[in-house]
Amino acid sequence: MPVSLDVLLVGAGPTGLALAAQLRAYGITFRLVDRSLDRVRESRALGIQPRTLEALAGFGVTERLVARGNPAMRLRLHLPRRTVSVPLFDIGLTDTPYPFLLFLSQAETESVLGEHLATRGVSVERGTELVRLDQQGPHALCRLRGRDGAEEDVVARYVVGCDGAHSTVRAQAGIDFEGYAYPQTYLLADLDVDGLEPGAVHTYMTGAGMLIFFPLGSPAPWRMLAIRPSDAPADEVTLPLLQQIADRYGARGLVLRDPVWMTDFRLHNRGAARYRSGPCFLAGDAAHIHSPAGAQGMNTGIQDALNLGWKIALVCRGAAPEELLETYGIERAPVGREVRRFTDRAFAIGAGPHPVLRFARARLIPRIAPLAVRATAPRRRVFRTVSELAIHYRHSPASTTGGRPPRHGPRAGDRLPDLPQGLQAQVAAPGWHLLLTGPPHLWPDQRLAPVLDGRADLITVHRLDDRGPWPDVAQALVRPDGHVGYVARGADLEGLRAYAARWLPIDTA
Numbered sequence: 001m002p003v004s005l006d007v008l009l010v011g012a013g014p015t016g017l018a019l020a021a022q023l024r025a026y027g028i029t030f031r032l033v034d035r036s037l038d039r040v041r042e043s044r045a046l047g048i049q050p051r052t053l054e055a056l057a058g059f060g061v062t063e064r065l066v067a068r069g070n071p072a073m074r075l076r077l078h079l080p081r082r083t084v085s086v087p088l089f090d091i092g093l094t095d096t097p098y099p100f101l102l103f104l105s106q107a108e109t110e111s112v113l114g115e116h117l118a119t120r121g122v123s124v125e126r127g128t129e130l131v132r133l134d135q136q137g138p139h140a141l142c143r144l145r146g147r148d149g150a151e152e153d154v155v156a157r158y159v160v161g162c163d164g165a166h167s168t169v170r171a172q173a174g175i176d177f178e179g180y181a182y183p184q185t186y187l188l189a190d191l192d193v194d195g196l197e198p199g200a201v202h203t204y205m206t207g208a209g210m211l212i213f214f215p216l217g218s219p220a221p222w223r224m225l226a227i228r229p230s231d232a233p234a235d236e237v238t239l240p241l242l243q244q245i246a247d248r249y250g251a252r253g254l255v256l257r258d259p260v261w262m263t264d265f266r267l268h269n270r271g272a273a274r275y276r277s278g279p280c281f282l283a284g285d286a287a288h289i290h291s292p293a294g295a296q297g298m299n300t301g302i303q304d305a306l307n308l309g310w311k312i313a314l315v316c317r318g319a320a321p322e323e324l325l326e327t328y329g330i331e332r333a334p335v336g337r338e339v340r341r342f343t344d345r346a347f348a349i350g351a352g353p354h355p356v357l358r359f360a361r362a363r364l365i366p367r368i369a370p371l372a373v374r375a376t377a378p379r380r381r382v383f384r385t386v387s388e389l390a391i392h393y394r395h396s397p398a399s400t401t402g403g404r405p406p407r408h409g410p411r412a413g414d415r416l417p418d419l420p421q422g423l424q425a426q427v428a429a430p431g432w433h434l435l436l437t438g439p440p441h442l443w444p445d446q447r448l449a450p451v452l453d454g455r456a457d458l459i460t461v462h463r464l465d466d467r468g469p470w471p472d473v474a475q476a477l478v479r480p481d482g483h484v485g486y487v488a489r490g491a492d493l494e495g496l497r498a499y500a501a502r503w504l505p506i507d508t509a
Contacts, residue, residue, distance in 0.1 A: 005029045006316045008142055008156040011163030012039065012124040014106065015284030015301035017113035019160060021059050022309030024120050025430045028316050031154070032122065033144060034163075035129035039114065045106040046214055046223055047295025051388035051415070053098040055306050055482065058428035061116050062098070068112065069104030070215045074200040078250060085200075095417035096389060097424065103215050103223075105190075106298060133159060133172035135278045158312055160281045162305070165268070167286035173277040179270030179340075182291070185228040189242055189262040190220035194255040204250040211249035220260040225292070228264060237262040267291050269344055271336055275329035283308060288336035290343040299388055300339050304332050310430070310480035319458055320503060324398065331393040342385065389415065393483055398503060402475075402488020402495035409470035412487050416478050419469045427478050432459045432485070432504070434496075437466065438473030442491045450497050454506035 007023060009016050012034035020032045048069065053062045075086040093099035114124065127147025134141045142154045161169025170177060196202060196213055198221075204211040214223040226245050228234075233241070243256045272287045284301025308328045314320035384390040392413045393399050399413035410417060418424045427433040434451070436443045440463055452459055459477070468474065475496055476487040486499040 002141065002153040002155040004155045005031060006157050007031075007312060008130075008140070008154060008159045009033070010130050010159065010161050010169050011167075011284070011286070012036075012110075012126075013162060013164065013284065013301075014045070014109050014113065014298050015305045016160075016162035017110060017117065017124075018056065018302045019162060019283065019305035019309045020117055020122055021061075021113060022306055022430075023313055024117065024122050025059070026310065026313035026317065028313050031125060032117075033125040033128040033130065035127065037127050037147065039107070039110045039124075045109070045292075045295070045298035046103055046216060047299070048102040048104055048109065049295065049299045049386070049388045050093060050096045050098045050100070051391065052299040052302050053102060054096060054415075054418075054424060055303060057097075057424065058430070059116055061112050064112050065104060065109065066098070066102060068108050068218070069102040070199070070217045071100040071102050076197065076200045076202045078202060078204045080250065093383060093387060093389065095419050096387075097418050097421070101295065101387075103217070105216060105218060105223075108218060109298070130163075130168050130172070133169065133280070135173070135280065138279060140279045156279070157316065158279050158281065160283055160308065160312075161286040162284050162301070164285045165270070165289045167282065169280055170272060170282055170286050173280040173282075175277055175280075175282065176273040177270050178273055179268060179289075182267040182269070185234075185264050185266055187224070187226045187228050187237055187242065187245065187262075187264050189224045189237070189256075189259050190216060191222060191224060191239075191242075191259040191262075192220060192257050193222045193224075194257065195253050196222065202251075204246075206249050211246060211251060213251075220258070224256070237264050269340055271333075271340055275333050275336075276325070281308060281312075281325075281328065283332075287332075288340060290340045292343075295386075296339045296343055296388070300335065303335075303388065303391070306481050307332055314458075314480075314504075321505060324503060327393075327396050327398045331396045331398075335391055391415065398479070398485055399483075400486045400495070400499050402486065402490075402492075404489040404492075406470045406472050406474045406487060406489045408472075409468075409474070410476075410484050410487070412484050414484050416476075416482050416484055417469055420467050423469065424482065426462055427460075427482065429460065431457075431480055433478040434459050434461045435464055435468055435476045435478060436462065436474075437464045437468035437470050438491070440465065442473060447491075447493065451493055451500050455500065455504055458504055459500075 006028045007030035009020055009030055009032045012032055016032060023030050056062050077084040077086055129145050130142055131145050132143040140156050140159045142156055143151055144154055145151045159169055161167045163169055199215060202213040211226045216223045239259055246254055246256060269290045272282050275282050275287055283304035311324045311328060315322055315325060394413035396413055401412045443463055472489045473491060474489050477485045479485045486496055488495050
């Protein structure tokens with residue numbers, strides 16, 4: 001007889017682990033399977049953006065991530081005749097408790113998330129592979145094969161593919177993966193480097209491409225990323241080859257040594273045609289892959305997971321309508337497309353083979369880079385984009401502004417800023433959070449009753465007086481993922497009541 005459960009998670013990388021953490025916080029029955037026998041030991045992804053650190057804070061893992069990582073604050077851009085120091089995230093990030101890019105290997109990130117799950121009784125079923133998936137009405141019949149070859153059938157209400165670029169869930173669900181491959185081959189290594197200033201990202205730019213050293217710490221002090229020159233041998237990656245490339249790309253005087261891991265790989269820019277097919281969802285690399293420019297990949301995947309997890313959880317608990325799950329693709333697919341566009345542009349600038357781009361890297365960028373550092377407004381926009389703090393869901397059906405929108409402050413669909421300081425910590429617990437600003441007498445319990453009756457276990461009330469992010473008397477219902485679902489000015493709660501009736505109906509049967 002098939003086993004029944006709420007959710008089957010396929011893939012235990014950072015995306016799957018983050019989704020598991022959220023489902024566990026809501027008490028949902030699920031299994032987390034991965035065909036690999038062990039978690040990754042290499043440092044594939046290595047940058048954790050401010051928004052991801054915010055999103056994970058509610059699980060109590062962010063401080064452990066920060067303690068293990070390297071919060072780099074500077075970029076050293078090495079040009080032919082000078083070196084330019086560029087502050088990272090020094091402007092435009094006053095509304096987050098994590099105003100830095102944290103460099104931490106994917107192996108360490110997975111370790112922290114895995115330890116968090118283990119303390120809550122969740123284990124990854126390693127060596128377990130999804131071999132068949134059949135959609136049967138509203139459910140999915142899945143066949144799993146364990147490391148011993150034994151097979152079992154599982155009936156899941158929902159299946160989430162967090163299983164990477166070669167996703168079995170995506171293939172079995174019949175979802176196309178559209179895009180293209182880049183012609184270049186990348187070289188990647190974790191190693192030690194003599195002569196490199198610590199605590200900064202170092203970039204060497206030439207007409208041929210870019211060479212980047214990221215401060216890693218573990219399993220090695222540095223991560224090296226470079227394009228294999230077209231005339232370089234196409235055999236295995238060796239330390240002499242890496243040293244030759246470093247010298248060729250302008251990093252003369254550096255001595256590379258003690259490599260922990262070296263590899264080469266091809267890059268793709270692809271996206272899923274849709275993020276859902278019946279009971280099947282895609283998240284992370286199963287939904288989008290792109291160049292590593294801007295350290296966006298793992299972060300986008302984790303935020304996919306944390307957008308989807310609470311929605312599935314509330315639907316499974318009968319606290320939200322099935323319609324809520326449709327907002328996952330509506331909200332996250334545009335983010336995936338924009339990340340693919342952004343990284344493609346950045347890739348073209350840094351590595352594109354077109355003669356115009358080669359000329360720009362060799363001649364133009366060295367001239368304009370010192371001026372660009374002083375251009376405050378463009379840098380602020382770039383930092384907000386790269387940090388992923390600018391992501392919003394303003395056009396989502398789950399984002400509603402009342403009849404009297406606040407004159408200032410975050411809008412419906414925006415992430416809740418950490419203003420005043422510590423506000424995000426107040427709304428970190430699972431569930432929805434109702435923020436009320438203005439004199440306390442405006443918000444007596446009896447006035448809130450039509451909104452809270454039958455939902456007291458889903459909505460936590462916070463009376464902020466005049467300490468909220470809105471200068472007006474305002475009401476805002478913050479979603480479990482930290483984005484504002486509903487906001488309005490004034491004390492009339494009719495719009496809020498209607499919003500709650502739609503997305504948190506008391507009886508969804």
